[in-house]
């Protein structure tokens with residue numbers, strides 16, 4: 001079953017004369033429950049592709065369907081609601097709010113759902129426990145290591161029970177041992193919660209662990225190189 | 231999406247979020263808060279002071295009796311100088327609605343008591359005058375019909391106090407020298423507040439019998455008439471018939487007839503203008519504070535682009551982001567407004583205490599002050615909030 005489908009998507013950055021074609025005629029399907037790696041050299045358009053997949057940006061042309069719903073021209077509020085309930089993000093630089101504790105950071109998505117704060121905090125605490133940070137609930141990001149911060153970010157991404165988890169170089173700022181643990185966490189969550197995962201990575205070892213690789217080359221999807229790993 | 235109940239919870243959670251965010255921008259928030267506080271304090275204090283001043287003068291007026299009218303020669307008109315006569319007194323007294331009329335001659339004379347020489351206002355009056363202006367003797371008595379030909383004087387309380395400064399307080403039976411005659415002090419009046427309707431300040435005047443004025447001055451013409459109307463009579467009617475008395479007949483005389491009502495109207499008009507002016511000054515400081523709020527919020531929007539992007543990625547709608555910044559602006563200006571309102575009331579209380587007025591906190595000034603500060607916060611917070619809500623999630627996340 002397809003959770004996300006891109007069909008002939010184009011995307012350029014910048015205005016008019018200075019516009020740069022970043023994505024050219026990209027078509028792909030993300031299937032429910034898979035773990036998919038997006039690889040490619042720097043500047044090939046991986047982050048741009050991921051932000052389109054996460055409904056953070058709109059394609060210039062082409063079709064974008066999320067869970068069967070045409071979202072290329074959906075309202076900003078509809079996209080926000082889908083991001084809030086159906087999609088989780090993990091970023092290379094964590095993007096935690098520095099003045100909030102781990103618990104408050106993880107509970108943040110519930111703020112935009114109208115979930116009672118207590119219930120939100122309970123679910124956030126449970127998720128922090130799940131990622132192995134039961135003893136760090138009330139620590140602020142500055143009091144935690146990079147690996148711990150990224151765990152908080154992962155907990156925040158999946159606390160709302162999303163269908164799709166997107167990660168843009170989630171291990172880019174981590175040493176290899178910590179990176180391993182984070183990737184392990186993604187696979188565990190994929191197995192436990194059934195969440196579909198798409199992650200951008202430069203690490204061939206990580207890419208090799210994923211069930212499928214999408215290779216970006218100069219704004220195009222290299223379909224010859226892409227595909228399921230044998 | 232959010233139903234009614236969870237909508238309410240959502241807003242409460244957003245408000246708590248706003249307060250936490252403000253705490254993070256402590257220093258700059260404090261500056262903007264100070265601006266709003268000063269502006270609100272100014273509005274509240276100035277309105278309270280203005281209101282207290284108006285109440286004070288009204289109370290004074292009521293105390294002195296709004297029943298009094300005065301007649302004064304009008305010098306501004308050319309031609310025959312007006313002459314006020316004893317006949318006018320009788321004619322005015324006969325007018326309907328007039329209760330009592332007292333003629334008055336005003337002079338400036340040097341009073342001597344032993345070695346002390348004191349220039350003072352002296353008024354020649356008839357005995358009715360004292361009852362008419364409700365002046366009572368603290369020592370001795372006021373003037374009577376029997377004093378008509380006597381060389382006697384009654385002293386206002388303030389004048390007596392000044393004469394006492396050389397160590398010899400004037401007492402009934404003592405002597406004062408005025409215009410070459412020794413006048414026997416027969417009474418000292420009780421102290422009173424100045425009555426702006428009257429042409430003289432009772433407290434600082436020496437009173438001699440009207441018929442004795444020629445002993446202290448060459449010119450003993452009647453200069454003013456003080457009139458009390460009947461309690462039930464309409465002062466406008468009384469004033470009109472008095473004016474008619476002087477302007478009618480073969481020889482119209484230029485006089486000014488004044489009533490307490492005119493003074494009250496003039497004074498409260500003036501007080502209203504003052505209050506408005508002062509409130510406007512407060513409003514200007516509020517706007518300055520509002521610009522401060524806008525500044526804090528705009529810098530906050532720039533500094534927190536990544537946070538805005540992240541919140542959008544987590545599902546904040548543009549209106550949620552807008553509400554977040556508006557709530558912060560509102561929280562900022564409301565807390566400034568509350569501090570300012572208290573400060574303003576305290577300032578007004580100190581001012582009233584200094585001026586010797588009764589202090590009553592102006593009731594409308596509080597909601598007005600708070601309303602103005604939150605209005606200013608919302609108004610000046612709207613632009614930064616709109617800026618924030620219009621950010622594109624991707625661009626904001628990159629911190630551009």
Ligand SMILES: Nc1ncnc2c1ncn2[C@@H]1O[C@H](COP(=O)(O)OP(=O)(O)O)[C@@H](O)[C@H]1O
Pocket residue numbers: 013014020022040041042043044045046047048049
């Ligand atoms: N906001 C932008 N304005 C202009 N060019 C951009 C913008 N964002 C990305 N690009 C350009 O688009 C290309 C692809 O960027 P990106 O998707 O970040 O690639 P990757 O993540 O694979 O490194 C790059 O050449 C980059 O310079």
Ligand SMILES: [Mg+2]
Pocket residue numbers: 046047048
């Ligand atoms: Mg990238």
